[in-house]
Amino acid sequence: xxxxxERILGAPAGTYVDREVDIAFAHDGTGLLTREALREMxxxxxxxxERLRLVFDHIVPANTGMTATLQAELRGYAxxxxxxxxxxxxxxxxxxxxxxxxxxxxxxxxxxxxTCTLGALGAxxxxxxxxxxxAIWASGATWFRxxxxxxxxxxxxxxxxxxxxxxxxxxxxxxxxxxxTYRALEFVGDGAAGISMDGRLTLSNMAVETGAKxxxxxxxxxxxxxxxxxxxxxxxxxxxxxxYEREVDIDLSGIVPLVAVPPRVDTVREAxxxxxxHLDQVLVGTCTNGRYEDLARFARIVRGRKVAVRTLVVxxxxxxxxxxxxxxxxxxxxxxxxxxAPPGCGPCLGAHAGVLGEGEVCLSTAxxxxxxxxxxxxxxxxxxxxxxxxxxxxxxxxVPEAV
Amino acid sequence: MQGVGPAVCLGxxxxxxxxxxxxxxxTKDRSVWAExxxxxxxxxxxxxxxxxxxxxGRNMGCGSSREQAVVxxxxxxxxxxxxxxxxxxxxxNAVNVGLPVIEATVACIDGAHVAFDxxxxxxxxxxxxxxxxxLSPKMVAILRAGGLAPYWRACR
Numbered sequence: 104x105x106x107x108x109e110r111i112l113g114a115p116a117g118t119y120v121d122r123e124v125d126i127a128f129a130h131d132g133t134g135l136l137t138r139e140a141l142r143e144m145x146x147x148x149x150x151x152x153e154r155l156r157l158v159f160d161h162i163v164p165a166n167t168g169m170t171a172t173l174q175a176e177l178r179g180y181a182x183x184x185x186x187x188x189x190x191x192x193x194x195x196x197x198x199x200x201x202x203x204x205x206x207x208x209x210x211x212x213x214x215x216x217x218t219c220t221l222g223a224l225g226a227x228x229x230x231x232x233x234x235x236x237x238a239i240w241a242s243g244a245t246w247f248r249x250x251x252x253x254x255x256x257x258x259x260x261x262x263x264x265x266x267x268x269x270x271x272x273x274x275x276x277x278x279x280x281x282x283x284t285y286r287a288l289e290f291v292g293d294g295a296a297g298i299s300m301d302g303r304l305t306l307s308n309m310a311v312e313t314g315a316k317x318x319x320x321x322x323x324x325x326x327x328x329x330x331x332x333x334x335x336x337x338x339x340x341x342x343x344x345x346x347y348e349r350e351v352d353i354d355l356s357g358i359v360p361l362v363a364v365p366p367r368v369d370t371v372r373e374a375x376x377x378x379x380x381h382l383d384q385v386l387v388g389t390c391t392n393g394r395y396e397d398l399a400r401f402a403r404i405v406r407g408r409k410v411a412v413r414t415l416v417v418x419x420x421x422x423x424x425x426x427x428x429x430x431x432x433x434x435x436x437x438x439x440x441x442x443x444a445p446p447g448c449g450p451c452l453g454a455h456a457g458v459l460g461e462g463e464v465c466l467s468t469a470x471x472x473x474x475x476x477x478x479x480x481x482x483x484x485x486x487x488x489x490x491x492x493x494x495x496x497x498x499x500x501x502v503p504e505a506v
Numbered sequence: 507m508q509g510v511g512p513a514v515c516l517g518x519x520x521x522x523x524x525x526x527x528x529x530x531x532x533t534k535d536r537s538v539w540a541e542x543x544x545x546x547x548x549x550x551x552x553x554x555x556x557x558x559x560x561x562x563g564r565n566m567g568c569g570s571s572r573e574q575a576v577v578x579x580x581x582x583x584x585x586x587x588x589x590x591x592x593x594x595x596x597x598x599n600a601v602n603v604g605l606p607v608i609e610a611t612v613a614c615i616d617g618a619h620v621a622f623d624x625x626x627x628x629x630x631x632x633x634x635x636x637x638x639x640x641l642s643p644k645m646v647a648i649l650r651a652g653g654l655a656p657y658w659r660a661c662r
Contacts, residue, residue: 132531170532215571280519281519452523
């Protein structure tokens with residue numbers, strides 16, 4: 104009887120295994136180092152170019168001549184080596200990969216720590232560095248230590264203004280920033296079925312903030328229907344009776360809007376407790392909360408009103424952006440006085456657009472609030488989309504009303 | 507594999523943004539990363555890394571997968587990194603660029619004399635010996651080769 108990680112990797116926890124990788128991807132940042140490592144390794148031919156992807160998402164479109172030149176070089180490499188490129192504007196790698204590329208049961212490696220996002224689809228998905236990525240591109244395989252698993256057992260249903268992001272902050276607070284180091288998380292229990300795929304991607308996304316190498320949902324009807332929208336046929340995965348190292352219980356009906364206060368993601372307070380905190384910027388987007396449901400939720404709250412603070416909305420992909428245009432969600436957001444940036448990671452890592460100045464405070468729907476991450480001297484609070492929307496309207500941290 | 511050097515002590519949960527900030531990532535010039543390592547934590551720290559052993563707290567290297575973090579430390583001349591626990595991507599990255607990482611819980615102050623032996627599995631701080639967790643044979647082989655790229659070239 105195995106955990107899903109053990110089943111997909113085909114060995115019991117604690118074992119070191121070499122495995123072929125089904126999908127391996129890098130972005131404009133890590134792709135460059137991957138290319139450098141391949142050069143250093145003197146690799147001329149890639150094992151399975153059809154399994155590889157390059158996604159330009161971190162600094163898009165390029166902000167300086169240097170960035171543009173480096174991206175042009177990588178673009179040329181993608182072309183000459185037969186790697187499919189999602190160029191600037193296509194979206195954040197994890198979102199692009201979730202839109203019909205990754206399927207249940209796959210082994211997925213991305214040169215980005217938030218690759219665990221894709222565990223939402225029932226895949227074993229984990230982040231690695233650029234040199235590991237180069238070795239995978241060269242050989243098609245890599246080594247894994249099969250992880251022990253911590254179960255995050257969800258019961259009940261979300262209520263009031265709480266949303267999946269609040270659940271993510273709740274489990275990160277319970278486990279702590281290293282509570283799951285070297286381990287995998289499995290999101291199980293009756294409550295999982297009631298969470299949409301967009302919500303699951305948010306929950307899996309933050310697994311790495313507890314140190315976990317993966318954050319996995321079993322594929323079910325939600326997964327099958329989601330992938331069918333992208334023309335992919337998938338089957339559900341049936342959980343087996345298995346041994347978890349530890350279980351963490353979360354009653355969804357007891358979750359309220361939460362905020363992680365700087366500079367730690369595991370220092371979580373009820374939004375109520377930090378309400379009134381002055382804000383200079385609100386950011387809605389990133390690989391945590393830039394999906395269609397997020398934009399729609401944000402639009403529902405700000406529709407017909409005006410934001411009181413500089414607010415930046417970044418759709419996670421072109422698909423998301425296109426849907427938001429077609430449904431009118433984007434018009435509501437723009438009419439409320441928000442800026443909309445092209446799909447990408449944007450300001451989350453402080454490298455491009457929406458950078459904070461000394462002493463500025465941002466409420467963000469992202470996953471990290473490390474010191475100086477969005478700019479030297481800036482503070483980052485992390486929240487749900489609904490809390491971000493209510494706060495954007497108030498110009499200070501505010502508790503969202505139940506919808 | 508062995509190493510010695512004076513200790514540079516750091517706290518728990520040192521994240522990769524602190525090791526090398528996002529604003530310095532877009533370059534191929536590795537000396538830039540070494541020069542700006544730990545800038546937001548302590549701007550004088552980079553100047554003390556050459557020949558030193560970093561002795562960090564729990565969850566060393568948490569956060570992003572940026573390999574620039576371990577390259578910065580290696581380029582700055584860090585001999586090895588000792589910590590009770592590491593974020594796993596940082597740990598793999600360190601091995602892959604040939605930077606020794608030693609999982610051990612030690613008592614240490616800045617400037618203490620640190621020695622380690624990866625094969626024998628110990629760390630010494632001012633003569634006091636502590637056990638270190640054994641690396642997998644593959645990780646030891648990669649470290650011994652000087653990183654994954656030289657290991658790869660040798661194995662081909």
